[in-house]
Amino acid sequence: MHLSEITHPNQLHGLSIRQLQQIAHQIRDKHLQTVAATGGHLGPGLGVVELTLALYQTLDLDRDKVIWDVGHQAYPHKLITGRYHDFHTLRQKDGVAGYLKRCENKFDHFGAGHASTSISAALGMALARDLKGEKFKAVAVIGDGALTGGMALEAINHAGHLPKTNLLVVLNDNEMSISPNVGAIPRYLNKMRLSPPVQFLADNFEEQFKHIPFVGESLSPELERIKEGMKRLAVSKLGAVFEELGFTYMGPVDGHNLEELIATFQQAHQITGPVLVHVATVKGKGYEMAEKDQVGYHAQNPFNVTTGKAIPSSKPKPPAYAKVFSHTLVKLAEQNPKIVGITAAMATGTGLDKLQAKLPNQYIDVGIAEQHAVTVAAGLACEGMRPVAAIYSTFLQRAYDQIIHDVCIQNLPVFFCLDRAGIVGADGPTHQGMYDIAYLRCIPNMVVMAPKDEAELQRMVVTGIEYTDGPISMRFPRGNGHGVPLMEEGWEPLEIGKGEILRQGDDVLILGYGTMVYPGMQAAEILSEHGIEATVINARFVKPLDTDLILPLAQQIGRVVTLEEGCLMGGFGSAVAEALLDADIVVPVKRIGVPDILVDHATPDQSKASLGLTSQQIADNILQAFFKKQAAAVV
Numbered sequence: 198m199h200l201s202e203i204t205h206p207n208q209l210h211g212l213s214i215r216q217l218q219q220i221a222h223q224i225r226d227k228h229l230q231t232v233a234a235t236g237g238h239l240g241p242g243l244g245v246v247e248l249t250l251a252l253y254q255t256l257d258l259d260r261d262k263v264i265w266d267v268g269h270q271a272y273p274h275k276l277i278t279g280r281y282h283d284f285h286t287l288r289q290k291d292g293v294a295g296y297l298k299r300c301e302n303k304f305d306h307f308g309a310g311h312a313s314t315s316i317s318a319a320l321g322m323a324l325a326r327d328l329k330g331e332k333f334k335a336v337a338v339i340g341d342g343a344l345t346g347g348m349a350l351e352a353i354n355h356a357g358h359l360p361k362t363n364l365l366v367v368l369n370d371n372e373m374s375i376s377p378n379v380g381a382i383p384r385y386l387n388k389m390r391l392s393p394p395v396q397f398l399a400d401n402f403e404e405q406f407k408h409i410p411f412v413g414e415s416l417s418p419e420l421e422r423i424k425e426g427m428k429r430l431a432v433s434k435l436g437a438v439f440e441e442l443g444f445t446y447m448g449p450v451d452g453h454n455l456e457e458l459i460a461t462f463q464q465a466h467q468i469t470g471p472v473l474v475h476v477a478t479v480k481g482k483g484y485e486m487a488e489k490d491q492v493g494y495h496a497q498n499p500f501n502v503t504t505g506k507a508i509p510s511s512k513p514k515p516p517a518y519a520k521v522f523s524h525t526l527v528k529l530a531e532q533n534p535k536i537v538g539i540t541a542a543m544a545t546g547t548g549l550d551k552l553q554a555k556l557p558n559q560y561i562d563v564g565i566a567e568q569h570a571v572t573v574a575a576g577l578a579c580e581g582m583r584p585v586a587a588i589y590s591t592f593l594q595r596a597y598d599q600i601i602h603d604v605c606i607q608n609l610p611v612f613f614c615l616d617r618a619g620i621v622g623a624d625g626p627t628h629q630g631m632y633d634i635a636y637l638r639c640i641p642n643m644v645v646m647a648p649k650d651e652a653e654l655q656r657m658v659v660t661g662i663e664y665t666d667g668p669i670s671m672r673f674p675r676g677n678g679h680g681v682p683l684m685e686e687g688w689e690p691l692e693i694g695k696g697e698i699l700r701q702g703d704d705v706l707i708l709g710y711g712t713m714v715y716p717g718m719q720a721a722e723i724l725s726e727h728g729i730e731a732t733v734i735n736a737r738f739v740k741p742l743d744t745d746l747i748l749p750l751a752q753q754i755g756r757v758v759t760l761e762e763g764c765l766m767g768g769f770g771s772a773v774a775e776a777l778l779d780a781d782i783v784v785p786v787k788r789i790g791v792p793d794i795l796v797d798h799a800t801p802d803q804s805k806a807s808l809g810l811t812s813q814q815i816a817d818n819i820l821q822a823f824f825k826k827q828a829a830a831v832v
């Protein structure tokens with residue numbers, strides 16, 4: 198049977214190891230060729246090909262439910278659940294999603310994208326199953342990185358307390374998060390990986406006794422019991438933590454040995470209560486470059502399969518915001534030993550790996566533990582350090598209570614740097630940085646700012662570091678800057694709460710925030726071609742809002758437009774509208790941003806065009822809203 202003929206995982210039933218190995222080869226090839234063409238996650242999925250095939254062969258997917266943690270490693274799952282022929286549309290607009298989605302496929306039992314949720318979800322389904330008297334197996338597949346997330350431990354704590362609730366947790370241990378995994382849990386797992394497997398101990402014991410004359414031929418029941426005791430002793434040593442937490446621990450199992458995997462899963466399915474099968478895999482298995490560079494091939498832009506090199510872009514790109522951020526932070530940290538950069542397992546994405554390389558004592562990676570990261574930052578601030586919590590906008594959502602409870606209520610000077618704020622593109626709705634303007638500006642004591650370009654980002658990094666009156670946050674987008682000149686040092690901090698006028702005109706007031714300032718300027722030029730002159734403001738701060746600048750202009754000009762790359766509800770436009778209302782300034786306000794919808798995976802440009810965020814669309818919107826003029830001719 199060829200992979201392309203599989204539309205249901207149950208078609209794996211009855212296939213020989215040889216046939217499964219052939220399908221594994223076809224999965225790896227399809228996975229590699231597709232990601233090379235579209236970009237996406239590579240190492241994670243290549244590492245779980247055998248695990249997926251073995252697990253699914255031992256399950257009935259018309260009944261049983263497999264929940265994948267994060268889901269970035271579930272491309273093999275997608276390929277054997279009816280998406281083979283659409284897989285070339287991976288992570289493209291209207292194409293196959295990069296994570297599991299319940300609405301995409303009936304075998305995607307739980308959506309993810311954010312880590313550490315799978316055990317909770319699977320346990321919830323198992324509890325429902327038992328309440329309904331149903332019989333399906335509930336299986337969570339979680340990586341060693343995701344296991345460092347607090348939610349996973351909360352779920353283990355709960356499941357381990359339910360000896361009658363059947364639940365299988367498959368721990369995919371490849372010793373990697375995106376970067377090498379960190380913390381005591383991975384260290385413990387590694388010890389188990391390295392120790393001789395339980396089976397070896399038991400077999401060895403049997404081997405010793407086989408050669409004893411007369412007795413050795415057939416182990417008496419007593420000796421059999423001793424052997425089982427040896428195994429239990431070994432297991433209790435190897436899987437002590439999980440066994441003590443109420444799980445039956447099995448493993449470590451070679452995650453690329455189909456026979457061993459199938460036998461282990463079959464055994465695990467017979468055990469009552471929570472079971473954890475510890476599978477040792479290699480991230481990137483089967484593609485040498487991904488095995489050698491497991492960090493670099495966690496995810497890739499389109500690349501040449503033969504060379505492994507990224508396909509060069511047609512024209513040179515300005516530096517990525519993340520690069521400018523980390524470069525500036527390292528420069529400042531070299532001069533200020535109190536600066537400590539904190540990441541939650543996103544060292545390369547945030548660029549903090551540069552800080553780690555240069556100033557390892559001023560760098561902390563807490564693992565996938567954003568809540569912990571924020572409160573560690575609060576503790577550092579209590580002791581006079583200058584903590585910089587570099588956490589993606591979407592992942593910081595995980596730590597909302599810690600931001601309020603541990604930082605803002607105590608007014609501690611933590612500097613939050615939110616990368617990937619705004620539309621991120623291919624990662625889709627779970628990763629869009631849509632809500633940070635709204636979720637941060639409503640918290641007392643929090644300063645909220647965003648730069649218009651990478652040069653202003655440098656000034657805001659200095660501003661954030663030098664501001665110690667309380668918590669302060671700065672958002673910036675995924676991707677590249679505008680190519681404006683950058684200074685190597687001597688960045689001038691900004692005055693807190695002050696915006697800047699970029700252009701003057703009497704017909705309409707355009708207030709841009711962050712990434713929407715440049716589109717606002719371009720829209721003003723289009724309006725000018727229609728005889729409409731706009732004043733354009735770079736707001737810089739949404740809290741405190743520069744009301745001294747904005748309110749008199751709003752009163753004078755009489756037409757206000759706000760622009761933001763974030764949710765309209767509670768966002769920058771809301772802040773402006775509230776300020777006008779509180780000042781009894783009654784003027785028409787047009788808020789342009791992201792409406793109350795989920796933004797699906799596409800390129801950022803495609804998403805912006807579908808949301809009316811391009812400069813042409815902004816100009817058209819203003820012309821129609823305020824001047825009842827025909828939409829501007831598309832230039």
Ligand SMILES: Cc1ncc(C[n+]2csc(CCOP(=O)(O)OP(=O)(O)O)c2C)c(N)n1
Pocket residue numbers: 240241242244267269270310311312339340341342343344369371373374375480495541542543565567592595
């Ligand atoms: C809450 C959250 N924080 C950070 C991330 C970013 N992230 C995606 S995959 C990953 C590493 C996951 O490691 P592991 O679970 O071991 O899976 P592997 O990639 O090794 O297969 C991280 C940190 C995320 N998806 N969710």
Ligand SMILES: CC(=O)[C@@H](O)[C@H](O)COP(=O)(O)O
Pocket residue numbers: 267269310375496546617621624675
């Ligand atoms: C699976 C996951 O959450 C990360 O790999 C994420 O996709 C990284 O996003 P960036 O590519 O924007 O760093």
Ligand SMILES: [Mg+2]
Pocket residue numbers: 340341342343369370371372373374
């Ligand atoms: Mg891992």
